[in-house]
Amino acid sequence: MSSTDIPDLNLAPRKSNFWVNLFRLIGGLASIAAIPTVLIIAIRSQRNYYTEGDKLRFNIEQHRKYTIGITTDAKNVRNHNSEETYIYFNYTIGTTKLYNSFQAHVIFKVPKRYYVIYSTEDSTHDRMLPIEVPDSITTAPAKGWDIIPGTRYTIATIEKADKYKASIDFSYNMVKYHGFVFEDFLTKDDIGKKYYISFPPSYPESGVSIYTVADNSVAAPPNGWDKLPNK
Numbered sequence: 001m002s003s004t005d006i007p008d009l010n011l012a013p014r015k016s017n018f019w020v021n022l023f024r025l026i027g028g029l030a031s032i033a034a035i036p037t038v039l040i041i042a043i044r045s046q047r048n049y050y051t052e053g054d055k056l057r058f059n060i061e062q063h064r065k066y067t068i069g070i071t072t073d074a075k076n077v078r079n080h081n082s083e084e085t086y087i088y089f090n091y092t093i094g095t096t097k098l099y100n101s102f103q104a105h106v107i108f109k110v111p112k113r114y115y116v117i118y119s120t121e122d123s124t125h126d127r128m129l130p131i132e133v134p135d136s137i138t139t140a141p142a143k144g145w146d147i148i149p150g151t152r153y154t155i156a157t158i159e160k161a162d163k164y165k166a167s168i169d170f171s172y173n174m175v176k177y178h179g180f181v182f183e184d185f186l187t188k189d190d191i192g193k194k195y196y197i198s199f200p201p202s203y204p205e206s207g208v209s210i211y212t213v214a215d216n217s218v219a220a221p222p223n224g225w226d227k228l229p230n231k
Contacts, residue, residue, distance in 0.1 A: 065144030066207075067091055068137070069100075069116035069128050071108050089128050091116045094142050098123055106130045115148055115200075117207065131203045148200045148207055152224035155214045156197045161186040170197060172204050173223055181210040196228055 069091035077084050087108045088101045100123070108114065113133040118126035129148075137149055156170035159178075166186040168179050181197070194214040200207045201224075211228060218229055 063120045064117050065120055065146065066148050067093060067116050067118060067140040067144045068113055068133050071110045071112050071114065071128070074104070074108065074110050087128065089114070089116070091118070091126075092140075093118060093123070093144065098126070100126055100128075102127050115207070118144065129200075129203065129206050131200050131206060147198055147209065150201060151198045151207075152201045152226065153196060153198050153228050154220040154224040155194050155218070156208075156210070158186060158190045158193050158195065161188055161190050166190070166210075168195075168197065168208070168210070170199075170204075171220075171222070172199070172201065175204075177204045179205040179208045181208055183210055186210075198228075199224075 069089045071087055071089045073088040075086050075088070077086060085104045086101050087104045087110070088099070090097060090099050092098070108128070108130065109132075115129045115131045115133060116126060117129055131148065134150075152172065154170055154172060156168040156179075158166055159169050160167045164182055164184055166181050166183065168181060170177055170179070177199075179199070194216070196211040196214050198209045198211070199205075215229070
């Protein structure tokens with residue numbers, strides 16, 4: 001075999017490498033082109049997730065009632081590098097006894113009676129509020145309460161409004177609070193406006209309900225009202 005044959009022997013592998021590299025290049029370009037699409041899908045999914053979460057809470061609030069629940073157990077669950085506490089409780093609606101659980105972000109005593117907010121449409125997302133039931137209240141009505149007993153009323157300012165949810169600022173007994181209401185009638189045009197709200201005095205940021213636009217000439221007393229003004 002002469003030396004002039006050597007270049008011909010190397011042509012085949014070189015040709016093969018060319019096509020392999022070409023296909024790799026095309027595949028790499030396709031992957032890069034797909035990145036914006038993946039990011040858009042991820043962003044849209046996240047946006048829809050929060051919107052659906054707010055919508056779910058909104059639906060619960062629209063059919064909400066209150067009753068008494070009893071904590072029965074607390075379990076710590078290891079999740080990655082943190083430990084989460086889950087509270088188990090039961091409550092009765094009408095003649096039906098229900099059982100539920102939730103991840104607690106504040107301390108709940110076991111066993112102890114707390115108020116439960118529940119939906120008359122679907123009990124899947126009923127939750128316990130960190131508001132202890134006083135000993136003076138022994139039972140709840142079979143059909144629950146429309147508002148938590150002992151609820152106070154005051155005036156809140158709309159800080160931010162989005163679909164299904166708005167954040168509010170208000171004061172009670174000279175202390176400022178920040179809370180959320182889940183309604184669909186509030187828009188960005190309501191930011192800065194004042195509305196009447198109700199809240200449980202033992203835990204003002206939980207169980208807030210919003211009503212009508214407040215009269216600008218009316219100032220709420222430091223400890224609120226026991227009923228809506230002019231009602």
